[in-house]
Amino acid sequence: MRRYQKRGIIAVLAGLLAGLTLLICVRRTALPVDASAHLSQQKLIALTFDDGPRRSTTTRLLDGLAERGVKATFFLIGKQLADHEDVVRRMDREGHQIGIHTFDHVQLTDLNQADFDAQVVTTRTLLKDILGHNDFLLRPPYGKWDEGVKKRAGCPIILWSIDPEDWNDKNTDRVVNMVVNQARDGGIILLHDIYPQSVDAALAIVDKLHAQGYYFCTIDQLFAARGISLNPGEVYWNAYP
Ligand SMILES: [Zn+2]
Numbered sequence: 088m089r090r091y092q093k094r095g096i097i098a099v100l101a102g103l104l105a106g107l108t109l110l111i112c113v114r115r116t117a118l119p120v121d122a123s124a125h126l127s128q129q130k131l132i133a134l135t136f137d138d139g140p141r142r143s144t145t146t147r148l149l150d151g152l153a154e155r156g157v158k159a160t161f162f163l164i165g166k167q168l169a170d171h172e173d174v175v176r177r178m179d180r181e182g183h184q185i186g187i188h189t190f191d192h193v194q195l196t197d198l199n200q201a202d203f204d205a206q207v208v209t210t211r212t213l214l215k216d217i218l219g220h221n222d223f224l225l226r227p228p229y230g231k232w233d234e235g236v237k238k239r240a241g242c243p244i245i246l247w248s249i250d251p252e253d254w255n256d257k258n259t260d261r262v263v264n265m266v267v268n269q270a271r272d273g274g275i276i277l278l279h280d281i282y283p284q285s286v287d288a289a290l291a292i293v294d295k296l297h298a299q300g301y302y303f304c305t306i307d308q309l310f311a312a313r314g315i316s317l318n319p320g321e322v323y324w325n326a327y328p
Pocket of ligand 1: 137138188192228229
């Protein structure tokens with residue numbers, strides 16, 4: 088009886104091990120082909136998302152990006168962080184890059200030091216408290232910057248080269264077509280992860296551009312792959328060759 092039980096336990100353990108091995112193999116082969124490719128030899132493009140996080144839409148986007156093995160960059164609103172700390176930690180844990188999009192979504196030009204700090208430094212401190220690191224990019228709302236913003240930014244300022252204005256009509260098909268038509272190596276795409284239609288568009292864009300051989304990477308990965316250093320207070324629109 089005891090011997091039988093022992094055999095039973097061994098059989099169960101062997102079964103579990105086989106199952107686990109199968110799971111790991113399936114997971115490996117399920118990754119996109121480009122996941123292990125050399126970045127410098129690929130067509131690269133960066134997806135960036137502003138105005139989040141928003142739990143329902145951002146979570147669905149993160150699920151879709153994870154399924155596709157895609158890393159993106161999120162420029163977050165400070166006042167929305169308190170209710171979304173877990174979502175922000177998930178972004179970081181899953182390899183996405185994070186940036187600041189001010190605390191209240193205000194235009195940063197013509198602000199005095201105290202008002203600038205209340206928008207940017209406060210958000211940076213909140214993100215640092217949540218994530219334990221302090222290396223966040225800045226995207227000024229409306230893409231508005233001046234010498235004061237450059238001087239006070241304390242980090243690279245990242246704009247974009249492909250803007251389908253997804254907020255305007257929230258038309259998934261139009262947004263997808265415009266981004267796919269304008270896509271080029273080294274581009275930075277601007278979308279907003281607070282609209283369900285933009286999440287649908289983003290995932291469709293990934294699938295269509297994957298089929299064209301694009302590899303999606305974070306802002307840091309994009310510029311590093313092209314040998315362009317990102318410097319504090321400098322403004323970047325793209326990494327076109
Ligand atoms: Zn914005």
